[in-house]
Amino acid sequence: MQKILLSLCLSFLFLKYNAQIPNVVSGRIERTADFKSQYVTPRNVDVWLPEGYSASRKYAVLYMQDGQMLYDPETTWNKQSWNVDDIISDLIRNKKIQNTIVVGIWNDSKLRHLDYFPQKPFESLTATQKDTVRAQLTKSGSSDLVFSPNSDNYLKFLVKELKPFIDKKYSTYKDKAHTFIAGSSMGGLISMYAICEYPDIFGGAACLSTHWPGTFTLDNNPFPDSVLKYLSKNLPDPKSHKIYFDCGDKTLDALYPDIQKKADRIMAKAGFSDASWKTMYFPGENHSEEAWNKRLAIPLEFLLKKK
DSSP states (O other): OHHHHHHHHHHHHHHHHSOOOOOOSSSEEEEEEEEOOSSSOOEEEEEEEOTTOOTTSOBEEEEESSGGGSSOGGGSTTSOOOOHHHHHHHHHHTTSBOOEEEEEEOOOTTTHHHHHSOHHHHHTSOHHHHHHHHHHHHHHTSOOSOOOOOHHHHHHIIIIIIHHHHHHHSOBOOSGGGEEEEEETHHHHHHHHHHHHOTTTOSEEEEETOOTTSSSOOTTOOHHHHHHHHHHHHOOOTTTOEEEEEEESSGGGGGSHHHHHHHHHHHHHTTOOTTTEEEEEETTOOSSHHHHHHHTHHHHHHHHBOO
16 A cells, blocks of 8 residues: 555656646747745746747746646646637737736645635634634535645745746846736635735736635635725735736636625725726636636736736
């Protein structure tokens, strides 16, 4: 039995760190495998460079969560992907957005919920409320550990380790006006948290199908109110930041519209206008990479529009 377990572990590590680099229709991907961090577990980072990338130019940077799901459906667990390379290539070619590179940050599948779950809103809950959230996550099967968010460390990894590495290796604009973050579901939630925690680093965030509930039920769930309260107190300056939200209303997205409307009211009250904020609703759309692929061009053009 021990030999079998060892073999399975070695097979998992081989697949994790020697996974096929995704095929792209345009540009190229450079992988940093097993990126070491003092804040989170090691993970692959796939950097997409557009056609004609040159060190003589400067590029905006889009950091994207769930990096293994971004480029090639043949390499993903569900045979779906965002096809980010297709969309950004088309937008750049048609001069709708500025020159941009994409940093796809792989998740650690066993720790994804802990890395992406906004920590400060969770810590603001009472002990009983925390236990409720933990029980809901355990029941859903999304966490077989004692649930304790690690998102503050995850953001430190992005800001203190990954961004300096990217800015050193690639020809990037380093300022917040050219630094963006994006994701869907829990990846959308952590992207919202990132721009609120580090407004001097990130100038824009795209939060698709933002998983406001944190758990997978709205019944007796204290987290949505907590995260909305956090949002109301920590939004960045609308004069220098852009934020995009959206959601569908099928499958898991059915949990989001009512909470998103509350978030929209918070955005408006904080002074965000059409120039700095966009929320879109997509009736009939579900919670999948195929759905996000269909509308990804909208937030990208909104955030990365040529100045």
